[in-house]
Amino acid sequence: MLALEQSLIPAEVARKWMLLGLIIGCIVVSFIGLTSGGVSISYSRLMDILFAGQSSNLEHAVIWQIRFPRLVLAIVVGAGLGACGAAMQAIFRNPLADPGLIGISSGAALGAISTIVLGSTLLSGFADYYGIYAVPIGAFLGCLGVCSLIYRLSSQGNRFTIVSLLLAGIAVNAIVGAVIGILTLISSDQQLRDLTFWSMGSLAGNSFTTIIPSLCLMLACCFGFSRLAQPLNLYLLGEQQARHLGVDVVRLKKKVFAYTALCTGAAVALTGIIGFVGFIVPHIVRLLIGPDHRYLLPASMLGGAILLCLADLLARTLILPSELPIGLITSALGGPFFLIMLVKTYRIKEL
């Protein structure tokens, strides 16, 4: 585990400034994201389009139909993944934990891949009924299904231990992995291509009407997480210790589990699997701002939003006119940044 020197844990005032800095950073990144892309729009034009309204030309459509929903999606998904990652690392009391442990990625993948591969045969009724929403809904249902299976297996009555959760998670993930493997094996070339790209993630092709239900769900979960900041801090002292300080530990764990499943499920349904954000963002933020969840959770949300906005900006501008999968960018961007921070921390620690 990374340990910080005392001088690196910032004072309360400094943390508030950092939060403010992250908010400003998020706004700046948003504006850059709105102005750049295939159609370049100047800053003053953007202001006209955003606030004056009226003009219904190409630029207007690009902003309101394409870039703005996409930006909102990037911000909310990033925030949700960041918050879920921070909460997971707290509940497992291990900085290596991520939402994948409770079956979110595998469940969503199972749902999405079943819909893609079996959409024309076994699940044709489902696929026809929901049309273009079939894959997101399939992913969301798969995610909730696998998560609740893991939950059922690891909780008995008033007991819900982290060890049983971890073991059930590993076992179910392995089984689901095998099913996904079989589905991949029987898929056609086009289906294989579809599911490969799905598993690398993308924010493309979403309008406001398709994303609003998920957005509401994710925002509600983020709100729920922010109310758990203090109990999560106490939980880091140890489960027993938190209970002695008046925290209903079992309920806390169940809440975090439910919020994480819903929030990440909603995100993954729309965007496919965007790895790394939930794992790396809380880490970086913890190095900057310390482990106190009253700051860590909002900072992780902002950090996740910034990382995903930046990654999306790169994804749609680097190889114009086509697009990179965003999962590649988040890993390529987050990885080196994380390494630099690690090396720096250790160097300071040794001095």
Next chain:
Amino acid sequence: MLEAHNVSVQVGQKLLLKDIDFSINPGEFAVVLGPNGAGKSTLLKALCGDISLSQGDVTYHQQRVQDLNALDLSHIRAVLTQQYDCEFPFCVQEIVDMSHYVHQHNCTPDSLREYSQQAMQTLSVEHLAKRCFTQLSGGEKQRVQFARVLCQLLPTLHAHKPCYLMIDEPTASLDLYHQYQVMKLAQQIAKLGAGVVAVVHDLALAASFADKVYLLQQGELVATGSPEEVLSNAQLMSTYGIDAEITLSDMFLPTLGVAKVFGLSAEK
């Protein structure tokens, strides 16, 4: 008064505690003694409300412990455990301030800050306030946690309401000075009005500070009373199987002398 009536705890086939009666008043300092595996920590857990009882009742002022929710319970009892595996880099001040969660609805932030300050002064860990908890020595960690636990009780003590402090082997990782210091502090907290229950291994420490001793053996209570009554030669021989005696003198706290001929062989 904190009472246990007829308490038994069974896990699987194993009976960990059998028909224990226990009581402590606010202001008293009770020590639970016994050989390894006698059920000392289990008794403490039963009193804290951490484990479910197979039989009997634990009551805080006539209220059964299972009828109190976690937050209510945290107002009237605090627990200092043996191990802290907090791996996240909180600073000492943050650790102590975690106890504010308990009283955030009935105390002002300013008074809570003052309680933290007072607790840290009492445990002499003020100078560590900005240090990272994970980098402290074992003894410093224990004292910081003690300060947190004390800070949890201070508002209740100030309101002159009864409260209890449970301590599970507080001296395990401490040097001689800090062992006596921690026990002295526990005694002071008892004088402030809290009922203190401590599990310790060191008989001399127990004899030095306890008002009342509970001696456990294989899950059963074998003796209760003042340290002098309980820690008699005969009792030590039958419970621990060693020939030993507590020596009192004017200048020093009680010490434990163990016979040269060790163990049961002394009986021959």
